[in-house]
Amino acid sequence: MNIGQAAERSGLNSKTIRYYESLGLVEPDRAENGYRDYTSDDVARLRFLQHCRAVGFNLDECRELLALYEDPNRRSAEVKALVMSHVAQVEAQLEQLETMRGTLLSMAEQCPGDDHADCAIIDNLAQPMPFKLV
Amino acid sequence: MNIGQAAERSGLNSKTIRYYESLGLVEPDRAENGYRDYTSDDVARLRFLQHCRAVGFNLDECRELLALYEDPNRRSAEVKALVMSHVAQVEAQLEQLETMRGTLLSMAEQCPGDDHADCAIIDNLAQPMPFKLV
DNA sequence: GAAAAAGGTTATAGTTGGTGGAAAGTTTTT
DNA sequence: AAAAACTTTCCACCAACTATAACCTTTTTC
Numbered sequence: 001m002n003i004g005q006a007a008e009r010s011g012l013n014s015k016t017i018r019y020y021e022s023l024g025l026v027e028p029d030r031a032e033n034g035y036r037d038y039t040s041d042d043v044a045r046l047r048f049l050q051h052c053r054a055v056g057f058n059l060d061e062c063r064e065l066l067a068l069y070e071d072p073n074r075r076s077a078e079v080k081a082l083v084m085s086h087v088a089q090v091e092a093q094l095e096q097l098e099t100m101r102g103t104l105l106s107m108a109e110q111c112p113g114d115d116h117a118d119c120a121i122i123d124n125l126a127q128p129m130p131f132k133l134v
Numbered sequence: 135m136n137i138g139q140a141a142e143r144s145g146l147n148s149k150t151i152r153y154y155e156s157l158g159l160v161e162p163d164r165a166e167n168g169y170r171d172y173t174s175d176d177v178a179r180l181r182f183l184q185h186c187r188a189v190g191f192n193l194d195e196c197r198e199l200l201a202l203y204e205d206p207n208r209r210s211a212e213v214k215a216l217v218m219s220h221v222a223q224v225e226a227q228l229e230q231l232e233t234m235r236g237t238l239l240s241m242a243e244q245c246p247g248d249d250h251a252d253c254a255i256i257d258n259l260a261q262p263m264p265f266k267l268v
Numbered sequence: 269g270a271a272a273a274a275g276g277t278t279a280t281a282g283t284t285g286g287t288g289g290a291a292a293g294t295t296t297t298t
Numbered sequence: 299a300a301a302a303a304c305t306t307t308c309c310a311c312c313a314a315c316t317a318t319a320a321c322c323t324t325t326t327t328c
Contacts (some may be wrong), residue, residue: 035276051259056234059249071257076253080245083255087238094231100190101224105215111214119210122203125185169305
């Protein structure tokens with residue numbers, strides 16, 4: 001099948017698929033007219049990549065997962081380790097965002113939000129370091 | 135003062151300061167030798183930017199906040215609106231990350247994590263769409 | 269059958285928020 | 299005087315795409 005249909009079936013768009021190919025992630029055959037020709041296995045690989053990206057793996061991690069996906073001799077322990085290490089990264093990001101959220105809300109609380117120039121948010125952001133994050 | 139000292143006092147590094155200048159965010163004078171020459175107001179601006187970035191504003195938002203910071207006729211309502219709109223973005227990101235975390239953990243739970251190839255994580259990632267996020 | 273629309277190809281550049289390095293000039297330290 | 303430290307500009311790179319151009323092939327429409 002052509003790239004458009006592969007895109008539809010995998011949930012990726014054509015540009016992304018070509019980009020992934022440029023990284024060597026999925027390498028389809030070519031038809032006589034030069035068009036890429038995807039098998040259903042290729043589409044399965046693309047869909048796998050789409051799912052990996054959807055849970056936040058970066059493309060290097062996706063590559064590793066794809067290799068494990070294709071390896072009949074994989075150990076599930078290795079897959080699980082990759083996932084748990086990624087969970088740790090996600091949790092670090094969550095913490096950072098929660099801290100930001102807390103700081104923003106506590107600054108906003110002190111700000112009247114009216115027509116005057118006085119603004120606790122500006123005052124806080126202008127404060128000399130160290131900047132106190134909640 | 136030179137860029138190195140401005141960097142030290144603002145918490146930004148010299149490269150970042152030059153980058154911000156290239157975006158027109160902070161434009162210091164030049165000394166006779168061609169070196170950038172920062173006033174303490176410049177440094178205050180840089181520090182302000184550093185703090186804005188630390189709570190996750192993008193550089194366009196930083197530019198708006200900086201304009202409000204410098205505007206004696208600002209309305210604190212406008213500042214607060216910017217902050218609350220950013221809080222909404224942060225919360226959207228938080229939700230996305232929490233969903234990822236949930237999906238990852240629920241997949242990991244089903245995976246034995248042993249020496250066998252059977253792996254619920256791989257099975258889930260390989261599933262046809264739609265990919266069920268928790 | 270011809271024209272137009274839709275899809276495909278490559279290559280290049282832009283996005284965000286910086287960071288790294290080269291090559292050269294200036295200042296400070298030894 | 300030499301060496302180290304600092305500054306300058308410019309160009310290239312990172313992730314993970316997205317956009318555009320210029321051109322080619324296939325399909326649809328009239």
